[in-house]
Amino acid sequence: MSHEMHHFSMGMWVFFLAYATSVVGSFVGLSCARQALIAPTGRGHRRWMAMAALSVGGVAVWLMHFIGMMGFDVPGTAVRYALGPTVFSVALSVAATWFGLWLVSSRAAWVNRVPSLVRLFVGGLGMGLAVSLMHYSGMWAIRIQGSLEHDTAFVVASVAIGVVAATVALWLAQAADRWTLRVPAALLMGCAVVALHYTGMAGVRVQVDPTVPLPAGQTVTALLFPSFVLGIVVLTVPIAALLLAPSRRDLALEQEFARWTTDDGTDSSRTVPARS
Structure with a gap:
């Protein structure tokens, strides 16, 4: 039987902050993706793609995950995070987002010979699997006095949500050509990212063992504060670029x-x- 744990130990405001962060990152990322599609030069295309990947993968997905983890608490043990898997998870999230966006908007001749629908599904599959792996890499970073496992059914469900959400996100990156479309698109993407996260968290099972030494690593707040500041910087640059972009x-x-x-x-x- 799993030990008691809490997902909203700091209150529901954590949930709403996580969702708002995902929505803002998604909106900025979708806007950058649209600019990448109309960029007149290859250099401009690559620059907008990088900002879109950082906004969606770094803020809308990864930062949302760790904001949500502020509410995760296991009575009877400290919860710590290993730095290595945490850094790997953010790199994976950004790289996966960039790959998906590149696949659907690449200007390379050999890529454009592939039907757009095939590129959309392949990009959505690859991006969704990688984003799901990001979530579980972040969970792998957790250190407690005991063990942490995942229910297979919830893992499969969260991965399915991730693939569907990624595919829809890539389609929206091409279709949402006006801000009036990008706002509801960002709200929908925020729902999908939050659904992936909390579906995966619903399948967490922990066993506390008081005989195990106190875990080493960082607290979630120690990781989150610099990450949140960096996330603000990451969003400030593309927002300024979007305001100046034709x-x-x-x-x-x-x-x-x-x-x-x-x-x-x-x-x-x-x-x-x-x-x-």
Whole structure:
């Protein structure tokens, strides 16, 4: 029988903060993904892709996970986190998000030969599996006086949610071309990420053994404070870039103006008679 544990030991405000963090990260990430699709240069495309991956993978997914873990408590034992698996989990989350976004928006000729629907499903599968692995890597980092296991049924359910959520997120990254669409899309993505997290947490089973030495590692607050500050910085950069970035309409007008001035200059040169 599993030992008693609490998922909301600090109150429901942790849940709402985790959800809000995921929504904000998702909205910024979707906005960056749209800018990547319309970026006129390859360098700009890659820059927007990196900011989208950091916003979604680093903030909407990973930071949400550790904010949610603030409420995790096991009476009778301290809860600590190993640094190595924690760092691995954030790197995996960002890399998986970047891979999924790259697959559906790549400008490489060999990638574009693959049907877009196939790329969407492959990207969603790979990203969803990796994000689910991120969650369980974060759980692997937990150290308690005893053992921690996961119910297989809840693991399968959380992975399924992760794959579906990732696939929908990649589709929304292409389809949500206006902020009025990105707001409900971000709300939906936040729900999916939170559902993955708490479905996985519902399957946690712990056994406390007082004879085991006190666990080494960091407290969740010691990890979360610098992570939260870093998350704010990560979001500040793309938000500033988005405010300064031209819209699709602006780019079209610039291209039209450049074409008009070029054509006008060419026509003028043809009408001016040559001097003898």
